[in-house]
Amino acid sequence: MLANFSYVRTQSVDEAVEHLSDSGARLHAGGTDLLGCLRDGTFSADKVVSLSGIEQLSGIRPASDGGLRIGALTRISEVASSALVKERYPGLAQAAGGVASPQLRNQGTLGGNLCQRPRCWYYRGEFHCLKKGGTKCYALDGENRYHAIFGGGPCYIVHPSDTAPALISLKAKLIIQGRKGERSLPVEEFFELPTMNLTGENVLLRGDVVTEIALPGETAGWKSSYRKVRERGAWDFALSSLALALRLNGSRVLQARAVLGGVAPIPWRCKAIEEAVTGKQLDSAIARQAALAAVEGAEPMEQNGYKVALVRGIVEESLLAMA
Ligand SMILES: Cc1cc2nc3c(=O)[nH]c(=O)nc-3n(C[C@H](O)[C@H](O)[C@H](O)COP(=O)(O)OP(=O)(O)OC[C@H]3O[C@@H](n4cnc5c(N)ncnc54)[C@H](O)[C@@H]3O)c2cc1C
Ligand code: SF4
Structure with a gap:
């Protein structure tokens, strides 16, 4: 159930900033994440500040x-x-x-x-974990199949x-x-x-x-792509994903930027992929080499080792599709 809060529909960004400066105020854009968090008690709000009038x-x-x-x-x-x-x-x-x-x-x-806030089921559930100011990460020894393989600790969202x-x-x-x-x-x-x-x-x-x-x-003329693997065919968050942006001359890579999703607490820039392809002709050998380089240093938890193979797969597939 939603706890009571006041609601303000602001008409300018200055007005929104002023209202949001109050502690306990929360910004409302489309509300698809915010309202779920408020309803589930993930966090609370005294005042909800809508931008929809701007x-x-x-x-x-x-x-x-x-x-x-x-x-x-x-x-x-x-x-x-x-x-x-x-x-x-x-x-x-x-x-x-x-x-x-x-x-x-x-x-x-x-x-x-x-x-949007993270989807860790402990955070979204009734667990007072580290992210909520508690003393423990429940995912560390718990259900961690959707959690981080890079950059995790002490929280593994x-x-x-x-x-x-x-x-x-x-x-x-x-x-x-x-x-x-x-x-x-x-x-x-x-x-x-x-x-x-x-x-x-x-x-x-x-x-x-x-x-x-x-x-x-x-980057407007660069070739770019986004490849996402999810558990269900549609309507689901990424188990792993890869955003690629390449400046190409034919099939030769002049500049590359590669960012993984669904594998780390932040979008994970993967310089190993970028270095593996820059200055090279994109072919299947280079794509395989980049895929192997991408997972070096991965630290899977007990239940999410499958993400290592997923990342290798999407890196190789995405590069070959670009070639
Ligand atoms: C069933 C389901 C499946 C989903 N699947 C995916 C998915 O596959 N991929 C994916 O990317 N997302 C997914 N989402 C998340 C969804 O995309 C987000 O809920 C949505 O993008 C949030 O946008 P909103 O405008 O509704 O934000 P709101 O719910 O209004 O706000 C979300 C948060 O961002 C803050 N905020 C919003 N706008 C601003 C701003 N301009 N400045 C500062 N802070 C701001 C709010 O205060 C709030 O904390 C899914 C959500 C659901 C419920
Ligand atoms: S990964 Fe751990 S600390 Fe982070 S939100 Fe989930 S339970 Fe909380």
């Missing part, structure tokens, strides 16, 4: 550098179907198209997809968003408005490991609103 936060528009600016309130379905996104950043369109179900893509926003790895592979930036004004940072620097931030997942401070996602002109 029209300027929606929409996709070309930027002067040949890139795109996407408002944080833009629906995930709009990102998936946008002709501009498909043409310039196909990897992002594929990632958005792979999120959840059509209904959730129609209601969920791109900003909300990046800021995996980052849930499909669009985040794609945005990082494409060198996107976030525009954030907060109590001290506006700032911009690469999406890659937005997420934080549990060793840095145990109870949160990113650098947002109280009062902050992600207002826009900026895709640079630099």
Whole structure:
């Protein structure tokens, strides 16, 4: 059952920042994650601050550098179907198209997809684990088949968003408005490991609103893709995924960016893949070499060793599909 809270529908970002500066206030975008968390008691809110009245936060528009600016309130379905996104950043369109179900893509926003809370079932359940300020990670000796194989400890969540790895592979930036004004940072620097931030997942401070996602002109001509493996055929989070963005000359790789999803507490930039393919002609031998390099250093838990083979598989498949 939902506990009582007050509800404010703000008309400007400044107004939203002011309301969100109160402790106990929570930002509401599409609500597909927030309302579930409030209903399940994962966390509580005294005040829910809706952005839905701020029209300027929606929409996709070309930027002067040949890139795109996407408002944080833009629906995930709009990102998936946008002709501009498909043409310039196909990897992002594929990632958005792979999120959840059509209904959730129609209601969920791109900003909300990046800021959604993790899905660890202990965290979402009635367990007062480390992430909730408790003293124990229940996944460590418990049910950990969906947890991290890279970067885990002391909490072993995996980052849930499909669009985040794609945005990082494409060198996107976030525009954030907060109590001290506006700032911009690469999406890659937005997420934080549990060793840095145990109870949160990113650098947002109280009062902050992600207002826009900026895709640079630099990667607009790159070949990009997003490949996702899930347990059910559809409507499910990634067991593992790979966002790839390559600058190619024929089949020779001039520059590469590779980001794994579903395997670490943050979208996991995999420089081993990038180094294995850069300067090379993409062929099956290089794809296999990159796949092996990708899992070096993986630290599976008791029940999630299968993710190592999954990662190898999607890396090899994605590179061959690009070739
Ligand atoms: C059954 C189910 C299946 C799903 N499957 C997938 C999947 O396969 N892949 C995937 O990527 N996701 C999946 N999701 C998650 C879903 O995509 C997210 O719930 C959705 O993207 C969140 O967007 P929203 O606008 O509804 O966010 P909200 O629920 O409104 O907000 C989510 C969180 O982000 C914060 N927030 C939202 N917008 C901003 C902003 N602009 N600035 C700062 N903070 C903000 C909110 O305060 C809240 O904490 C699934 C969800 C469900 C329920
Ligand atoms: S993995 Fe993180 S969220 Fe899950 S039980 Fe452990 S500390 Fe809690």
